[in-house]
Amino acid sequence: MSEPFSRVALIGLGLVNSSLARVLRQKAPATEIVGCARSQATIDKATELGFVDRVTLDPAQAVEGCDLVVLGSPVGTFAPLAAKIGPHLAEGATLTDVGSVKKAVFAAVSPHVPPGVHLIPGHPVAGTEHSGPEAGFAEMFEGRWCILTPPPDADPAAVERVAALWCMAGMSVELMSADHHDAVLAITSHLPHLIAYNIVGTVTDLEEETKEEVFKYAAAGFRDFTRIAASDPIMWRDIFLTNREAVLEMLGRFSEDLSALQRAIRRGDGAYLETLFTRTRAIRRGVIEAKQV
Amino acid sequence: MSEPFSRVALIGLGLVNSSLARVLRQKAPATEIVGCARSQATIDKATELGFVDRVTLDPAQAVEGCDLVVLGSPVGTFAPLAAKIGPHLAEGATLTDVGSVKKAVFAAVSPHVPPGVHLIPGHPVAGTEHSGPEAGFAEMFEGRWCILTPPPDADPAAVERVAALWCMAGMSVELMSADHHDAVLAITSHLPHLIAYNIVGTVTDLEEETKEEVFKYAAAGFRDFTRIAASDPIMWRDIFLTNREAVLEMLGRFSEDLSALQRAIRRGDGAYLETLFTRTRAIRRGVIEAKQV
Numbered sequence: 001m002s003e004p005f006s007r008v009a010l011i012g013l014g015l016v017n018s019s020l021a022r023v024l025r026q027k028a029p030a031t032e033i034v035g036c037a038r039s040q041a042t043i044d045k046a047t048e049l050g051f052v053d054r055v056t057l058d059p060a061q062a063v064e065g066c067d068l069v070v071l072g073s074p075v076g077t078f079a080p081l082a083a084k085i086g087p088h089l090a091e092g093a094t095l096t097d098v099g100s101v102k103k104a105v106f107a108a109v110s111p112h113v114p115p116g117v118h119l120i121p122g123h124p125v126a127g128t129e130h131s132g133p134e135a136g137f138a139e140m141f142e143g144r145w146c147i148l149t150p151p152p153d154a155d156p157a158a159v160e161r162v163a164a165l166w167c168m169a170g171m172s173v174e175l176m177s178a179d180h181h182d183a184v185l186a187i188t189s190h191l192p193h194l195i196a197y198n199i200v201g202t203v204t205d206l207e208e209e210t211k212e213e214v215f216k217y218a219a220a221g222f223r224d225f226t227r228i229a230a231s232d233p234i235m236w237r238d239i240f241l242t243n244r245e246a247v248l249e250m251l252g253r254f255s256e257d258l259s260a261l262q263r264a265i266r267r268g269d270g271a272y273l274e275t276l277f278t279r280t281r282a283i284r285r286g287v288i289e290a291k292q293v
Numbered sequence: 294m295s296e297p298f299s300r301v302a303l304i305g306l307g308l309v310n311s312s313l314a315r316v317l318r319q320k321a322p323a324t325e326i327v328g329c330a331r332s333q334a335t336i337d338k339a340t341e342l343g344f345v346d347r348v349t350l351d352p353a354q355a356v357e358g359c360d361l362v363v364l365g366s367p368v369g370t371f372a373p374l375a376a377k378i379g380p381h382l383a384e385g386a387t388l389t390d391v392g393s394v395k396k397a398v399f400a401a402v403s404p405h406v407p408p409g410v411h412l413i414p415g416h417p418v419a420g421t422e423h424s425g426p427e428a429g430f431a432e433m434f435e436g437r438w439c440i441l442t443p444p445p446d447a448d449p450a451a452v453e454r455v456a457a458l459w460c461m462a463g464m465s466v467e468l469m470s471a472d473h474h475d476a477v478l479a480i481t482s483h484l485p486h487l488i489a490y491n492i493v494g495t496v497t498d499l500e501e502e503t504k505e506e507v508f509k510y511a512a513a514g515f516r517d518f519t520r521i522a523a524s525d526p527i528m529w530r531d532i533f534l535t536n537r538e539a540v541l542e543m544l545g546r547f548s549e550d551l552s553a554l555q556r557a558i559r560r561g562d563g564a565y566l567e568t569l570f571t572r573t574r575a576i577r578r579g580v581i582e583a584k585q586v
Contacts, residue, residue, distance in 0.1 A: 076563075100513075125513045129577070144512055174509075184506045187496060189513030194554065195488055196514075200573040202543070202550045203480060213477045215583035216467075219437055220393075220418050220482030221489075223580055224517045230577035233570035240558050240566055250495070251555055255548075257495045261487065262544055265533050270369075273533055277526035280493040284422070284523035287516055290508035 003028040004164045005068040005094075011059050011081060013037045013046045014232070015127060016098040017072030018136030021051035023169045026138055036062035037133075038073070045133045060088045068165070071097035071109070076238035079108035086112035094118045094158045100185060100235070102149040102178035104242035110151075118158035122148045123181065124166055125189075129230040142170035143291065149178040186246035190239060191254060194247065196228035197236070296321040297457045298361040298387075304352050304374060306330045306339045307525070308420055309391040310365030311429030314344035316462045319431055329355035330426075331366070339426045353381045361458070364390035364402070369531035372401035379405035387411045387451045393478060393528070395442040395471035397535035403444070411451035416440045416474065417459055418482075422523040435463035436584065442471040479539035483532060484547060487540065489521035490529070 008024065010017040013035050024031050035052035036059050037043050043055045056062050063069045063085045071078055078097065089095060095117055099105045105121045113119045126144040128135065146166035150159045163173040176184075203214055203222070214222060240247055264272035301317065303310040306328050317324050328345030329352050330336050336348045349355050356362045356378045364371055371390065382388060388410055392398045398414045406412045419437040421428065439459035443452045456466040469477075496507055496515070507515060533540055557565035 125510050145509055184503070184510060185513060187499070188507050188510040188515040192492060192514035192518055195492055197570055197573050198551050198554050199485060199488055199547060200576050201569050202547050204572050204576055210477065211579070214481050215579040216438055217418050217477060217481040218580045218583065220478060221485035221521055222481040224521060225485055226577045226580045228514055228517060229573040233567050233574060236570050237563050237566040241561055241563055244558055248555065248559060254492060254495045255551070258491050258548070261491050262541065265537055266541060268534055270530050270534055273530040274526050276494050277490055277529050279497050280490050280522040281526060283493050283497055284519045286508040287511045287519045290511065
């Protein structure tokens with residue numbers, strides 16, 4: 001049998017889990033998919049879109065008899081969710097998630113995981129600024145990286161099964177500690193989102209007339225920030241609340257550098273600007289070479 | 294005759310002027326194009342690409358007998374350039390530019406413009422992160438806005454001719470004061486570039502090992518900033534030096550807002566974050582409705 005799992009519960013049916021469901025439909029059609037969400041509207045939409053076999057509003061019911069459970073709701077919901085599903089997880093089942101922070105996920109979930117259930121936290125580093133079950137698509141993961149942060153005593157076979165799932169979705173899989181994940185993502189994802197939210201926020205405070213013009217000339221640079229700052233508000237609120245230290249550490253560096261740059265502009269220090277801008281241009285090549293454009 | 298100009302001098306053959314040359318080739322094939330650049334390599338590349346009829350390294354020679362002159366080099370070069378070409382501009386000629394700042398352009402150029410020559414500063418708000426004559430393409434301007442900032446006493450017919458040129462390139466044309474242009478672009482373009490340069494700069498200071506991972510997981514948000522921060526270093530150095538006050542004013546607001554956001558994260562103020570992120574998501578709709586995505 002090619003299916004790595006026979007029955008999968010997807011808790012939360014937003015962008016990532018609904019994309020994963022579409023992958024399972026295509027690549028592992030024999031896998032039964034149980035969808036669970038907090039609102040009836042989401043459940044109905046998922047049913048209409050046809051990527052779930054069964055649906056329920058009750059997470060405890062959703063996980064019954066599943067050999068894989070994937071938490072895909074905002075990470076702030078994980079602790080109460082884990083408390084609810086813990087007693088209902090099947091012996092030998094694997095529990096994973098798609099959250100953008102990993103230390104906080106382990107802390108929130110692990111106390112509720114019974115012996116014999118494998119907790120393998122994960123983060124498929126892929127997405128768009130859209131959310132909800134209708135925003136998902138099977139190709140979203142292709143060519144991207146998935147980071148797994150299994151605890152040191154994790155069962156290698158369970159890690160392998162979760163890795164196989166994401167490989168099936170077209171991802172490359174990396175293992176690292178939750179600490180390291182949170183530090184790397186603070187740089188590559190959390191700080192950029194924070195800055196984008198902030199700059200777009202600054203603009204929303206402008207007078208209405210100026211705002212019209214900002215939309216009109218957005219192609220000059222602002223546009224790209226609005227895309228990032230259109231990402232799901234609740235998901236990102238939870239990310240900043242749960243990866244606070246790493247984000248504040250990177251933000252501290254960013255602010256120091258910004259003060260130096262501001263000073264260079266105020267003093268008319270062209271050499272400083274040119275040197276910085278030449279360095280940053282080179283970084284783009286690194287991203288292109290890593291095939292992440 | 295459909296050609297608005299019979300002989301056009303393009304001073305500087307980078308992204309914008311080389312794109313304009315391609316437009317002229319397609320839409321006004323009878324127009325003679327004189328290309329001028331500071332390096333022989335650029336001249337040779339332009340000749341090879343075939344979008345110029347004549348080339349020269351001497352700007353004074355380039356403008357002789359032209360009814361339109363377009364300055365397309367970094368704005369820091371405009372004052373000495375204007376001093377060189379001023380005495381050679383033909384009676385009745387129109388002088389324009391494609392610089393991203395407008396107050397400083399007028400201040401640098403106008404003292405050198407002889408009577409009978411029309412100075413109509415302009416800014417086609419379009420571009421990519423690439424530079425050089427090979428980066429240009431005729432479609433770059435399509436659906437974007439071009440801002441003209443003619444002085445109050447400008448000849449309406451000359452304004453009309455420059456507007457017609459950019460309309461031919463597929464742009465919509467707006468007139469405004471240089472002051473207003475510089476304030477609006479500080480928000481939509483200069484501040485976003487500054488912030489992108491800064492965040493990418495912060496990352497270039499990381500240790501080599503971490504940097505590799507930053508490239509790998511760049512798709513999580515950082516990627517978009519590297520594209521913006523790959524823009525031409527000299528061009529952007531000159532923009533920040535010449536639109537200093539407006540940029541520092543916007544940067545001041547940005548920094549105040551960032552401090553408030555930092556405080557909210559440190560205090561775990563989820564309501565503050567959620568409210569901000571919900572407001573910024575709505576801004577994206579404005580950009581989409583203005584057809585500037």
